[in-house]
């Protein structure tokens with residue numbers, strides 16, 4: 139439990155910093171897990187932006203958004219295990235409007251990356267909507283990945299404690 143709170147705190151701080159640096163409207167953390175042998179991704183931190191508080195963004199278990207791996211850019215990233223920079227979400231065949239409909243928001247562009255522990259999938263991190271520009275640039279992508287190194291280490295430690 140303690141490891142979990144610390145993990146979320148560290149990832150939250152990193153996502154806040156990232157959203158300010160790359161001008162993202164929101165950043166989020168989806169944790170990978172298996173339920174009855176079926177892999178899924180569940181929202182843990184949602185709508186993180188430069189001025190948000192942990193309490194606002196921490197998703198409780200009854201408020202989780204859960205995605206199977208065959209849906210969304212989210213699922214695609216978990217399956218391919220690769221970073222993706224989607225300039226126009228509506229033109230992306232993997233994009234799912236499910237969350238936009240649920241939250242009454244509009245996704246225009248997405249930068250997303252998997253967090254791996256060796257070969258094990260741990261989480262997917264997303265930045266949604268570039269503010270003040272048409273899409274996330276490759277410089278944004280580099281900053282996003284560089285800052286995620288901090289969060290990634292913490293997520294790996296969390297993942298190890300979850301396994302044991």
Ligand SMILES: Nc1nc2c(ncn2[C@@H]2O[C@@H]3COP(=O)(O)O[C@H]3[C@H]2O)c(=O)[nH]1
Nearest residue numbers: 164166185210211212233234237243245
């Ligand atoms: N409003 C909002 N939407 C998000 C956030 N993170 C991810 N999403 C949306 O969740 C969706 C999950 O499916 P997709 O990956 O296709 O597209 C993703 C985005 O539209 C967030 O922090 N805020």
